Amino acid sequence: xxxxxxxxxxxxxxxxxxxxxxxxxxxxxxxxxxxxxxxxGAEGFGESLPRTYVTGETIDSxxxxxxxxxxxxxxxxxxxxxxxxxxxxxxxxxxxPGDGVRDCFGNAVRCAVELAVLDAVARVEGVPLSxxxxxxxxxxxxxxxxxxxxxxGIVTTMSAFREYVTAWKLRGMGFRQVKVKVGVDxxxxxxxxxxxRRVLKASVDLRIDANEAWNPDExxxxxxxxxxxxxxxxxxxxxxxxxxxxxxxxxxxxxPIMLDESLCxxxxxxxxxxxxxxxxxxxxLSKCGGFVPSLRLAALAHRAGLGFQLGCQVGETGILSAAxxxxxxxxxxxxxxxxxxxxxxxxxxxxxxxxxxxxxxxARPLTKPGLGVEVDRTALARVTRREERFCVE
Numbered sequence: 001x002x003x004x005x006x007x008x009x010x011x012x013x014x015x016x017x018x019x020x021x022x023x024x025x026x027x028x029x030x031x032x033x034x035x036x037x038x039x040x041g042a043e044g045f046g047e048s049l050p051r052t053y054v055t056g057e058t059i060d061s062x063x064x065x066x067x068x069x070x071x072x073x074x075x076x077x078x079x080x081x082x083x084x085x086x087x088x089x090x091x092x093x094x095x096x097p098g099d100g101v102r103d104c105f106g107n108a109v110r111c112a113v114e115l116a117v118l119d120a121v122a123r124v125e126g127v128p129l130s131x132x133x134x135x136x137x138x139x140x141x142x143x144x145x146x147x148x149x150x151x152x153g154i155v156t157t158m159s160a161f162r163e164y165v166t167a168w169k170l171r172g173m174g175f176r177q178v179k180v181k182v183g184v185d186x187x188x189x190x191x192x193x194x195x196x197r198r199v200l201k202a203s204v205d206l207r208i209d210a211n212e213a214w215n216p217d218e219x220x221x222x223x224x225x226x227x228x229x230x231x232x233x234x235x236x237x238x239x240x241x242x243x244x245x246x247x248x249x250x251x252x253x254x255x256p257i258m259l260d261e262s263l264c265x266x267x268x269x270x271x272x273x274x275x276x277x278x279x280x281x282x283x284x285l286s287k288c289g290g291f292v293p294s295l296r297l298a299a300l301a302h303r304a305g306l307g308f309q310l311g312c313q314v315g316e317t318g319i320l321s322a323a324x325x326x327x328x329x330x331x332x333x334x335x336x337x338x339x340x341x342x343x344x345x346x347x348x349x350x351x352x353x354x355x356x357x358x359x360x361x362x363a364r365p366l367t368k369p370g371l372g373v374e375v376d377r378t379a380l381a382r383v384t385r386r387e388e389r390f391c392v393e
Contacts, residue, residue, distance in 0.1 A: 082127070139296075154180075295331065316342075340355050
């Protein structure tokens with residue numbers, strides 16, 4: 001069995017509300033959807049969200065990268081089973097446009113292609129995507145098979161009234177963990193945390209995400225007033241270019257530091273471990289290059305004695321939500337779990353099934369073959385802005 005064709009879609013996905021944080025404001029996504037067709041007719045889908053401030057990619061650069069790939073050379077090998085597909089994908093490289101880009105450039109493209117291939121092959125094998133975890137040797141210490149997983153809620157930057165209402169909604173739904181976005185100019189983080197904590201029960205785990213908002217010299221002054229509200233971590237407090245200085249900040253802060261924009265590749269992870277810049281990794285499938293690279297990052301964090309969360313990118317549709325669910329339902333030790341906001345955030349989820357979490361953020365494993373969801377072809381056609389096909393045979 002071999003890959004016959006890769007089809008790339010530029011999908012414009014509108015959001016139900018404007019999402020604002022320190023790095024960006026958006027009301028829609030330019031999403032990369034990839035369809036993989038095998039020579040026996042089986043198909044699989046993948047998704048990623050290119051972000052300039054994360055991996056340096058845009059939807060336009062993603063298509064440029066796809067055009068530059070020698071598909072027959074890259075993916076023309078055997079994919080008779082998942083092990084063979086993983087081996088083939090391990091050698092798959094996305095061309096880099098030149099000097100001056102990070103080693104994570106191309107990860108969004110790789111994620112969408114990888115998921116599409118794995119989805120197609122897993123469907124042929126009749127096993128769920130989560131089976132991939134058992135085929136990656138490094139994951140042996142962290143494998144698990146829970147009956148339920150619990151997603152966390154989020155409070156994004158908004159008016160005081162809307163923050164208050166959102167906090168009450170999260171309380172009403174019984175979330176165990178909540179993340180609050182901080183660091184936006186003109187917003188009072190202390191007042192925000194006070195409002196949110198006043199509504200949420202003391203047992204709710206509360207963490208903050210600054211999205212690179214501060215410089216290293218001000219992190220301590222920005223975070224310490226928020227400590228009394230019981231925050232359990234601070235995510236990406238400084239720009240990536242200044243991340244090495246977190247080694248000193250970390251010794252003074254007393255609150256665990258999580259890397260996000262500075263944790264996009266194995267190289268990022270190894271540097272963070274060697275230089276002692278964080279306590280936690282934020283692993284997100286799209287920015288980290290897909291399912292298998294993300295599994296290996298989780299295993300690396302575990303070996304280094306660091307924690308990790310499975311994050312998501314704003315506006316993921318049901319395709320990427322399903323992939324995240326398979327990760328969450330096969331990897332143990334995830335400190336925080338984000339994603340599956342489909343019904344609450346995207347106007348076009350692209351899947352027939354609704355992957356949205358339930359009360360308490362609760363969700364069950366997906367057990368059908370591949371991603372375990374079916375793509376709504378009509379919805380995909382409705383949001384597609386361009387489509388390009390690449391022959392692999």
